[in-house]
Amino acid sequence: MAANGGTKAILAALFANAGIAVAKFVGFLITGSSSMLAESVHSVADTSNQGLLLLGQKTSLRKATKQHPFGFGxxxxxxxxxxxxxxxxxxxxxxxxxxxxxVQHPEELNSAIVAVVILVLAIALETYSFRTAIVESRKVKGDATWWGFIRQSRTPELPVVLLEDAGALFGLVFALMGVGLSVLTGEPIWDGIGTIMIGILLGVIAIILIIEMKSLLIGEGATAREHEIIVDELTGGRVERVIHIRTQYLGPDELLVAAKLALTPGLQTAEIASTIDEVEGRVRARVPAARLIYLEPDLDRGL
Structure with a gap:
């Protein structure tokens, strides 16, 4: 669901931003507004970004190789x-x-009404894209807050599209304010100020995404809730306790689980094997992303 929802949100953003980018460039050529130019470049960047997200989804499906035994997630x-x-x-x-x-070299705007019309239409299109991202994200975010979803999600596309669309909407509002104040006050410097506000907004969003994506790229473990579930399912029956456990997401839909388990003393080899199989089945039933599970049986030495 997460992958399909992510693809739907990406495609909605892709088509919206492609159309918006063309309209904004036309608006810039007519008006000479720096806010329109900044928003044009912003939309072109967003369109390219959605293309990259789709490319990442496609290349991640490649089969594992000897050089990359855990695949390309x-x-x-x-x-x-x-x-x-x-x-x-x-x-x-x-x-x-x-x-x-x-701001340093203000220039008068031409046909500002054209910029206003284009920005209003762009806000409508961007709102549609943002709404799609919200609807698809709600299917997977559970009880987490939106900020918690962005910080904790192991699926990168939805948080990226959410923040991009939010930034695009606020950026359009800033551009509209810049153009509007320039017309109302007769001071074109407001157009430059609106452009600076867009730059600061995009910078903040980019830094948040860079930090979060870097953390995922290096490797993040199971969420706190997933970790609790996995430990609960690993224990019980012939498993006395989990001696230690390590988890890591190899991709958004593939979690590696490695653990050492303290088993009841005196078990036969067949009993140990059946216990391991049973435990693996319980974990996968509760956490489907746990596709790779490596369990080491041991005795409880009180370490």
Whole structure:
């Protein structure tokens, strides 16, 4: 569900941003607004980002090889990290540069009403994309807060699209404010200020995504709830306790579980094997992502 929902949200954002980018560039050529130019580059970056997310989903499905025995699931983390870098460089850095330049050298806007109309239409399209991301995210976020979902999700696409769409909506509002205040006050410097606000917003979002995607790329373990469930299912019956356990997500849908278990003394080899099989089945039934489970039987030495 998470993968399909992520794909649906990505495609909605892709088509929305592609159309918005064209409209914004036309608006910039007519008005000369720096806010429109910054938003145009922002939309182009977002469109490219959604393409990268789709590419990551595709390449992550490659079969495991001898060189990569655990497969390529982390491709989705890698491309999400690249998306965060692009948002920072193409979106934030360009907007800050253009905004500072326009504040230092203000230029009168031409046909500002064209920019307003385009921005209002862009807000409508971006709202549709954002709503799609919210609907799909609700299916997998459970009881977590939105901030908790962004921080704890092991599936990168939905948090990325959510933050991108939120940034796009606020960026459009800032652009609309910049253009509107420039017209109302007759001071084109407001257009530059709106552009700077867009740059700061994108920078903050990019830094959050860079931190989160870097953590996933390095390797994160099971969530606190998943860890609790796994330990509960590992114990009981012939398993006296879990001596130690390590978990790590090899991809959004594949969790590696390695644990040493203290078994009841005196078990025969067949009993040990059946106990391990039983425990693995219980864990997979409760945590489907736990596809790779390596369990080492041992005696409880009180360590």
């Amino acid at each position: 982390r491709d989705r983390y890698f491309y999400s990290f690249i998306v965060a870098l692009m948002l920072f460089t193409l979106g934030s850095a360009f907007a800050l540069y253009e905004g500072i330049h326009k």
